[in-house]
Amino acid sequence: MNILVAEDEVMALEEIEYLLQAYKTRHSVYTAQNAFMILELCQKVRPDVLITDIRMPQMDGLELIGALKKNFPDMEAIIISGYDDFSFARKGMQLGVKEYLLKPLKEKALHHAVDKVLFELQEERVKKRKLSDWTLIRELLGQGNDMSEYLVGESCGIVMSFLGNEGNLDVWDPTLQIQVDDIKGLPSETCIVYPDSKRQCVIVPCQSKDAIVHQLGGWARKIHEAILCQRCAVHTTYFIKESGETFHSAYALGLQRIERQMKLDSSTITDGYSKNTNPDLSRTWEKVRVLEIYLSKRELQKVRPEIDKIMGELKILQLTVKELIIFITDMLTALQYNLTKSLSKKIVEIDEIAVSIKKMSSYEELGEWLQQQLFVYVNKLGTNNLDARELVQMLMHQIKHDFEAPDSLQQFAKEHHVSVGYLSRMFKTVLGINFSDYLLEIRMERAMALLGIGTLSLAEVSHRAGYDDPKYFSQLFKKTYGITPSEYGKQKKNSPQIGKKL
Structure with a gap:
């Protein structure tokens, strides 16, 4: 903050400046020998705290405070006087003076007064910022007052970031939330708000669209890199809010852009205007056809390795979550029809596919989920044609992933009409350990x-x-x-x- 000192006596002025040395590491201290010098200085420096002698030529301290309060209503003042005169103190209180110190000035008393004023200023700024942030958040969410100053205005830059994917549990760590000062070159008037526990919105003000369009991308990348420490995927987009456009409409478009760019296993950043190219999935569909053969023959031990190959292909293609949902839906529909020649016995309901994938953060999770759905589906189709090795694979999967998994070999063997002794021997042959172990x-x-x-x-x-x-x-x-x-x-x-x- 900016601390201004007005004192007409040179020795007294130097003494006050000396006593304020401890504040120069975090604040700026300016001095002047009369009120007019302070008034001129205030044209360049916005004062936060004024320390003034009440007795000065031409304009006394109280008159100076009154003049400055007109232009800087948030400024706080501390009066220094050699006169223990209650009339001065009373008039000072009417002007909102926080402290009244008597000469000779004592270091402890000055520091106590300055610390108190700085603390109260900081508290008030935090309170105002929270209120301002809340007003802006309501505008972004479309809940603001029609007369709000945030509704429309000049162009500004918007950088939006989203943690993880839409349905997972990743949330912002409050201790890792970035501040304006963390991003070099970002204008000090920039506002950073969190509309909910997963979204961050950075509003970068500007005088015109041309003044920000070439800088916004650089700032967005710095913001994106700064929040990668959240220990999960981060999806960032940036764009210009046009003059006259509401914050709510701009925010809604930003959410749509982020949804279109989200990917598994990686963070993303786009300028909000780029379009995705259609990926070549021919190699992936070849592997799906191989998976179909293994499922039709009930060669279940080969299913997961083939799923992993499919996941590897998808990861290389860097599909967005939206593209991934479409592909997995098409893949399961094709497998379902080719295995049963029917579209009635669904492997997974279409709505459930989208909900499940949106909760995932990696292709490993997706592979686990696919294996589970396919094994459950094969079990529903019947396991009479499975040999003991295939049943071992199914038994292993049920124990790992199903809460209601069988807890005895006898139970599973009975349900699938096979010999307990043969299944037990095959289990040890496949895994190298007994079922109980x-x-x-x-x-x-x-x-x-x-x-x-x-x-x-x-x-x-x-x-x-x-x-x-x-x-x-x-x-x-x-x-x-x-x-x-x-x-x-x-x-x-x-x-x-x-x-x-x-």
Whole structure:
């Protein structure tokens, strides 16, 4: 902030400037020997705090405060006087003077007065900024008053950023929110607001469209890079709000642009006007046809590797989420028809495809989801033609992904009409371990993930991991990892990066 000192006595002026040395690291201190010099200086420097002697020639301190308050109503004043005269103090209070200090000036008293005034100014600015930000947010969301000053106006630049994808749980970390000063060259009048927990909107003012159009892209890239520390994908777009255009309409168009550019596994930034080219999906469809063959023959052990190949192709093509939803919908529809010669037995409802993909942040998640949907679908079609190896693949998948997964080999064998002994031997041949050991491993991994949440009771974790007896669960956990579930939970809380394998 700008601190101005008016004192006609040179020695007294130098003393005050000396006592204010501690403030020069964070504020600017200006001095003048009379009121007229201060008035002239104020044409160049907007005053935040005025420290003035009440007795000065030509114009005294109270007159100076009154003159400055007309142009700078938010300015705060501190009066210094050698006269303990209540009439001066009373008139000063009428002018909004915060502090009245007597000569000889003491350092502690001056610092206390200045600190108090600076703190109150900062508090008031924060309050006004929050109110101004809230007014702007309401305009962006279309909830503002028709007479609002934000409704229309000159052109300005808008940089909008969105965390993650539309349906996932990523939100802004308040400690990582950027400030105007963080972006070099960004005008100080720039406003940064958060219409909700996933969106950031930067409003860059300008006198004309031409004055900002060539700089906005550079600022947008700096803003985008600054918020990549949010530890998830960030999607940024930037554009000009035209003169006379409402903030609400500009904001709505920005949201549409971001939705069109979103991708899995990567952050994106566009100028809001670029158009996507049609991707060549011929190689990807070739792999879908191979996947269809494996599904029709029930060669389930080959399904996930082929899905991973498809995911790899899609990742290379860098499809947007919108394009990805269209492709996956077409892919599942084609598989469904070719497997059943019918469009009635859907693998996944069309609406569910879009909702599910919008919650994802990686192709790995998408691959897991696809495998689960296809395995469930094949199971619905019937598993009489599956050999034991294929059933092992299906059993492994159900144990990993289905909360209601079978907890015994006998149960699964009975449901699928196969020999328990043969299925048991094939399970060990495929995985190299017994079914019971595999089930224990999966349950313990699930338990660790649940304990890492930190909000579930031991009984809840035990039940969700598949054990009705918490005491027995605790014994198994300690036998497996060498520590109790409670001890692991404490370690996870103190060190979030602790690995799964203890």
